[in-house]
Amino acid sequence: MTTTEPLKVIEADGAVNGHDSGLSAAELLHCYRTMLLVRAFDAICLKLQRAGRIGFSIPNEGVEATQVGAASALRKTDWIFPSYRDFGMALYHGVPAVEMMHNMFGNARDGAKGRQMPVHFSFERPIHFVSISSPIGTHVPQAVGAAYAARQRGEDTVVLTSFGEGGTSSLGFHSGLNFAGVWKAPVVFLCQNNGWAISCSAEEQTASESFAIKGEAYGVPNVVVDGNDLLAVRKVALEAVERARSGEGPTLIEAKTFRMGGHSTSDDPKKYVPAEQIELWRKRDPITRFEKFLTAAKLLAPGRAEALRREVEEDVTAAVREAEKVGPPGLETIFSDVYAELPVHVRKQGEQLFDLGRRRGDAHAGDGKFPL
Amino acid sequence: MPTLTLLQAINDGLRTAMREDPSVLVFGEDVGKKGGVFLATENLQKEFGAPRCFDTPLSEDGIVGTAIGMAMNGLKPVAEIQFQDFIFPAFDQIVSEAAKLRYRSGGQYTAPLVIRTPYGGGIRGGLYHSQSGEAYFCHTPGLKVVVPSTPHDAKGLLLASIADPDPVIFLEPKALYRSVKGDVPEGRYTVQLSTLREARPGKDVVVFCYGAMVPVAVKAAEMAAEGGIETRIVDLRTLLPLDEEAVLEHARSTGRVVVLHEAPRFCGFGAEISALIAEHALEYMEAPVVRVTGFDTPFPNTLEHHYLPDHRRVLDAIEHVARF
Numbered sequence: 001m002t003t004t005e006p007l008k009v010i011e012a013d014g015a016v017n018g019h020d021s022g023l024s025a026a027e028l029l030h031c032y033r034t035m036l037l038v039r040a041f042d043a044i045c046l047k048l049q050r051a052g053r054i055g056f057s058i059p060n061e062g063v064e065a066t067q068v069g070a071a072s073a074l075r076k077t078d079w080i081f082p083s084y085r086d087f088g089m090a091l092y093h094g095v096p097a098v099e100m101m102h103n104m105f106g107n108a109r110d111g112a113k114g115r116q117m118p119v120h121f122s123f124e125r126p127i128h129f130v131s132i133s134s135p136i137g138t139h140v141p142q143a144v145g146a147a148y149a150a151r152q153r154g155e156d157t158v159v160l161t162s163f164g165e166g167g168t169s170s171l172g173f174h175s176g177l178n179f180a181g182v183w184k185a186p187v188v189f190l191c192q193n194n195g196w197a198i199s200c201s202a203e204e205q206t207a208s209e210s211f212a213i214k215g216e217a218y219g220v221p222n223v224v225v226d227g228n229d230l231l232a233v234r235k236v237a238l239e240a241v242e243r244a245r246s247g248e249g250p251t252l253i254e255a256k257t258f259r260m261g262g263h264s265t266s267d268d269p270k271k272y273v274p275a276e277q278i279e280l281w282r283k284r285d286p287i288t289r290f291e292k293f294l295t296a297a298k299l300l301a302p303g304r305a306e307a308l309r310r311e312v313e314e315d316v317t318a319a320v321r322e323a324e325k326v327g328p329p330g331l332e333t334i335f336s337d338v339y340a341e342l343p344v345h346v347r348k349q350g351e352q353l354f355d356l357g358r359r360r361g362d363a364h365a366g367d368g369k370f371p372l
Numbered sequence: 373m374p375t376l377t378l379l380q381a382i383n384d385g386l387r388t389a390m391r392e393d394p395s396v397l398v399f400g401e402d403v404g405k406k407g408g409v410f411l412a413t414e415n416l417q418k419e420f421g422a423p424r425c426f427d428t429p430l431s432e433d434g435i436v437g438t439a440i441g442m443a444m445n446g447l448k449p450v451a452e453i454q455f456q457d458f459i460f461p462a463f464d465q466i467v468s469e470a471a472k473l474r475y476r477s478g479g480q481y482t483a484p485l486v487i488r489t490p491y492g493g494g495i496r497g498g499l500y501h502s503q504s505g506e507a508y509f510c511h512t513p514g515l516k517v518v519v520p521s522t523p524h525d526a527k528g529l530l531l532a533s534i535a536d537p538d539p540v541i542f543l544e545p546k547a548l549y550r551s552v553k554g555d556v557p558e559g560r561y562t563v564q565l566s567t568l569r570e571a572r573p574g575k576d577v578v579v580f581c582y583g584a585m586v587p588v589a590v591k592a593a594e595m596a597a598e599g600g601i602e603t604r605i606v607d608l609r610t611l612l613p614l615d616e617e618a619v620l621e622h623a624r625s626t627g628r629v630v631v632l633h634e635a636p637r638f639c640g641f642g643a644e645i646s647a648l649i650a651e652h653a654l655e656y657m658e659a660p661v662v663r664v665t666g667f668d669t670p671f672p673n674t675l676e677h678h679y680l681p682d683h684r685r686v687l688d689a690i691e692h693v694a695r696f
Contacts, residue, residue: 055496106674114674117498134500135458136430169429171461199406200427272405328674338669345638349667353678360684363677 004210006224006256009231014292021231022238023072025299031072031092031230032294033308035064035287038088040312041097042261044320045104045118049265053324054104058084058119059261062228065286066192066255067162068092069233073241074160079128079150081143081161084119085192085259089162093127101319107326113337114329137163137170140189144180147187147244158244160237162190165211165254166197174218177252181218184249188240189220191252192227194259195281199272215252227257228286231293258284331357376556379549381523382412382488385530386450388560390420393448396534398425400435400452409454410490410549436462436487440470443485448534456491456543457500463508470539471514486533486540491519492584492634493666493680494547498673504583504635504666509541510612510644516540516565517612521586523554525609528563536565545584552587566610568618574604577690578622580645581632582608585681589632592686601694611641616648623649627658628693634680637665659696662689 009019021028038060045057060067067088074080080089087100099111103121106114111122112131122131133139143161150157167173168191180187191211195202208214215222221243225236233255240251258281262269269278294300335342335350357363376384389396398416400408404427407414416425428435432453439449453459459466470483493502509517518533518540520526526544533540571586572593579589586607593603606622608614623629629649631642642663649661664681672679 110674115499115670115672117496117501117673120498120500134498135460166430169431169434171431171433197401197430198409199402199404200430204427205429267409331675331678334667334669334672334675334679343668346668349637349669353667356685356688360688363680363682363684 004212004224006226007232007236008226008229009235010229010289010293014289014296016231016293016297019231019235021234023234027072028294028299031068032290033312034068034088034092035230035290036308037091037097037312037315038064038067039287040309040316041087041091041100044316046265048104048320054118056118057104057265059259059264060085060088062258062260062281062286063192063194064088065230065290066190066227066233066257069230070160070162070190070237070255072234073237074127074158076127078157078241079130079143079146079159081130081139081146081159082132083139083163083167083192084132084134085164085194086162087119087121090121090123090127090129093129095123095126095129097315098319098322099123101316101323102326105323105326106328107323108329109323109326110329113333115333137167137172139163140167140170140172140176141179144176144183144185144187147180147185148183151186156245158186158188158241160188160190160241162192164197165191165193165202165205166200167191168211168214169205177215177218177220177250180250181220184247186244186247187250188237188244189250189252190237191254192257193254194257195277196259196263196269196273198263198267210254212252212254220250220252222252222254224254224256227255228284228289230286230290257286373555373557375553376523377550378520378523378526378545378552379410379412381527381556382530382544383414383416384556385527386413386416387419388527389450389531389534390416390424392560394424395446396424396448396450397442398450398452399428401430401454402427403452408452410546412488412544413452432458432460432462433465436465436470439485439487440465440473440483443483444473444481448484450486450488450534453487453489455501456489456505457503459487459489459505466509466515466539466541467512471512474538475514482537483539484537486530486542488530488542488544490546490549491543492545492547493671493676494584496673496676499670502671502676504633506543506611507635507640510641514539515612516610517543518565518610519543519545519583520609521545521548521571521583521607522552523556525563525569527556528561529565529609531560532562532565535562543583547584548587563609566613566615568615569607569609570604571607572603572605574602576602576626577628577630577694578604578606578626579630579632579686579690580606580608580619580622582611585632585634588681588683589686592683592690595683595687596690596694599691601690603690614644619645619648620653623653624656627656628696629657629661630664630686630689630693631661632664632681632686634666636668637663638668640665659693662693664689
């Protein structure tokens, strides 16, 4: 039976009471640096959006430990089916910040070729971080299918799929859990309960005592974890990944965390999130908490935190400089990748567009702004 | 008479309906406290209370499914789907249920509901916040499909849709939400469904269009006028059931037709207009019907201004049919 008291590892003072994360000092510092990088990336994107240099962004402040803790349980050969608030997982596994920045600008070097809104990334490896869809929950059964395929092909790959608590209301969540339970598929469901689905609170999303408990109905073992405690998230994710890899089937993890910012740069959470809730969660900041652990464990030499902060700032600033230099994708990218082979009617439409540009000049960008 | 944006006109229409009739309900994702992500339902919860204007869990299937049940049992639900791109989990409820309920029950049960949803491009929304899916719904007998392009029509068509005995898909051109303003009468009035509006007079060429493409067509027509071509712009307003006779009359009286929409071309609404004219007015035509549409690709982000039909493309088509 599910217990709704979240599992935690790092105490308020940074003590872990003998817990062994299995990570080396360098790996722990990599987790820390990745969280700093997520926050720095977020901060600069917010500024770029406010300055009108990019159209849109999705804040991650507050949920960094859930992303990085979960990602740390995966191998590079595993798959991630992410939501749009998960890019810390990609950064952890070595996607360069500049690749992400190309997407924020929708330029010619964006993996999604400027077709998607910002934060809807598509990366080349180092890890399968599947390109992101905006509809909610659609990726959940796909993750189960990919997990089934891995087992069918004789691979020991594990698939992790991540979604918000709002996503548990979607059809995809229920189909995905049901299929995974029946198939004992090697999949890990990570529900990031960050408190709010745009303006709807978690309580408006379900009458269940937790989101994890929904696993019971599908025969999927489940656990609630403190999502702001990187080591606790890693611990439950590692257990879930090991269960999946050894053929014991799926797990549903509910990570209780909090979205400190808006749903997106077009959303003002002050309109609906009580101020005291924000203050409460500010005190639970996941980066501060991990810093306390690192300090208590004597893994963070004096001045090291500041040096790392400066380093990630420089990383993201350099990424902006580089991405801003790159022009928009070529017009041909409107027509490519619709099919493996360009159909005649689509090719003709492209030719007509090029011809029109020659005769009447090119189209002009409007001042359309994303309102959400 | 107040001057309102299209968005304010919709808000006004909802408020008017809710004040008049306690059975009218407004709900969907973020429509309550927040007043909708575009603020179309702003202050409705404040005025009418949570039982009549409320947020739902994040499930379009749930929103439309429950709306059908409410409509069957005496309420008048006006459900909001946040973006038309997100309507597809509800497709089963719309196509298999709402559209067929009257038919399958021999008229005993009906689903008089309205599904409002913003559609179309122009806001840098990329492939999941820009689509125009009217053709999916127009291919479903039992539904009505309405698309306003002015604040006056938005309120009048919305009130007519709420009063209608059948399910209505009410597609709101989000590119026009704040960019068009117009006089909107206070209180109740309706614009009859299945009627066209002549947005601009002209004798040489007629452009059939709807939603956010109407101002694009008007701009192209003004440019064509400089070259001596008088272009009539017809705003279709209701795509299903279409006033076919009126369409044919416009086609016959000009003999030169352009059809304009931002949705992809293949099996798009333009094909219906073109076929209608080919079947019933071919002998009047001086030029082949030309379609100006979005491309048969998903909707891009950075290059959306190349994807969306603009005045250059419409003007090109107008001149082509005029000189044919």
